Amino acid sequence: MTAQVIYGTEIAEQLRAEMKQEVEGLKKQGIIPGLTVVLIGDDPASHSYVKGKQKASDQVGINSDLITLPTSTTEQELLTIIDKLNQDEKVHGILVQLPLPDHIQEQVVIEAIDPAKDVDGFHPINIGRMIAGKDTFFPCTPFGIIQMLKRKNIEIEGKNAVVVGRSNIVGKPVGQLLLNENATVTYCHSRTKDMQKFTKEADILIVAVGKQHFLTGEDIKEGAVVIDVGVNRMDNGKLTGDVEFESAKEKASYITPVPKGVGPMTITMLLHNTIKSAKKFHQL
Numbered sequence: 317m318t319a320q321v322i323y324g325t326e327i328a329e330q331l332r333a334e335m336k337q338e339v340e341g342l343k344k345q346g347i348i349p350g351l352t353v354v355l356i357g358d359d360p361a362s363h364s365y366v367k368g369k370q371k372a373s374d375q376v377g378i379n380s381d382l383i384t385l386p387t388s389t390t391e392q393e394l395l396t397i398i399d400k401l402n403q404d405e406k407v408h409g410i411l412v413q414l415p416l417p418d419h420i421q422e423q424v425v426i427e428a429i430d431p432a433k434d435v436d437g438f439h440p441i442n443i444g445r446m447i448a449g450k451d452t453f454f455p456c457t458p459f460g461i462i463q464m465l466k467r468k469n470i471e472i473e474g475k476n477a478v479v480v481g482r483s484n485i486v487g488k489p490v491g492q493l494l495l496n497e498n499a500t501v502t503y504c505h506s507r508t509k510d511m512q513k514f515t516k517e518a519d520i521l522i523v524a525v526g527k528q529h530f531l532t533g534e535d536i537k538e539g540a541v542v543i544d545v546g547v548n549r550m551d552n553g554k555l556t557g558d559v560e561f562e563s564a565k566e567k568a569s570y571i572t573p574v575p576k577g578v579g580p581m582t583i584t585m586l587l588h589n590t591i592k593s594a595k596k597f598h599q600l
């Protein structure tokens with residue numbers, strides 16, 4: 317079997333075209349969705365992701381602002397900025413780009429953002445609502461993965477979904493969203509014994525460990541749907557995923573590439589959450 321490649325770029329383009337229309341409609345009612353991104357330090361990858369967020373916001377008509385701060389910014393200075401953004405009625409979404417410098421506690425910052433403006437879906441209130449199966453802001457990468465599966469008409473209900481990785485940003489929430497869609501979910505992580513026993517049983521395999529070619533075709537069941545969340549930079553400067561694409565493609569029924577797979581969906585779902593927040597603020 318040779319897999320069908322799922323390009324997130326194509327799905328993202330469709331979704332963004334739909335969002336652009338929605339924003340045009342909102343603007344006619346005097347509503348301009350507003351997103352503020354806060355970026356601390358000079359990590360080149362973070363700068364590039366934030367640039368992508370600004371560009372995508374402009375594309376759909378979201379008013380986006382960027383606050384760039386030096387690495388020396390204190391936690392208190394950052395909290396003061398977040399407090400101001402929480403009060404600003406023009407700002408519907410606040411996103412603090414991660415990772416943060418070591419001297420700033422990530423969880424303190426996440427919890428300082430008003431849950432109603434937490435378009436990253438990382439605030440414990442929004443995570444709790446997601447676990448309870450309520451409507452809320454879902455974390456962007458996991459939400460993007462679910463949208464990719466749905467847009468490709470891939471059935472989730474009743475399937476064995478195996479998530480390799482248990483980060484707060486991707487692994488844990490994507491497992492929860494798959495469970496909400498009635499999949500049978502198994503998490504594998506660094507302490508899992510005989511991981512292949514689990515990955516080979518997966519109908520849907522999500523890999524988010526951040527290790528180049530962590531899994532190969534040998535770890536995959538014939539016909540599995542393989543979603544590769546890894547973005548690893550190789551010595552030659554090129555990007556590669558957590559899954560060895562060439563061997564996995566011969567076993568899977570569907571597979572996402574890196575780049576152009578899950579990554580573009582992350583930014584797209586951020587736009588979705590910002591529009592959702594603006595609508596909710598204006599009671600639409």
Ligand SMILES: Nc1nc2c(c(=O)[nH]1)N[C@@H](CN(C=O)c1ccc(C(=O)N[C@@H](CCC(=O)O)C(=O)O)cc1)CN2
Pocket residue numbers: 364365368411412413414415436456457485547555574575576577578579580581582583
């Ligand atoms: N506050 C947040 N911080 C971080 C998040 C997040 O969701 N919220 N996720 C990641 C980084 N990220 C978005 O912020 C992100 C990662 C990758 C991509 C992407 O489009 N990747 C492209 C390749 C890009 C390249 O060439 O370098 C792809 O896979 O095709 C977008 C966003 C950590 N921080």
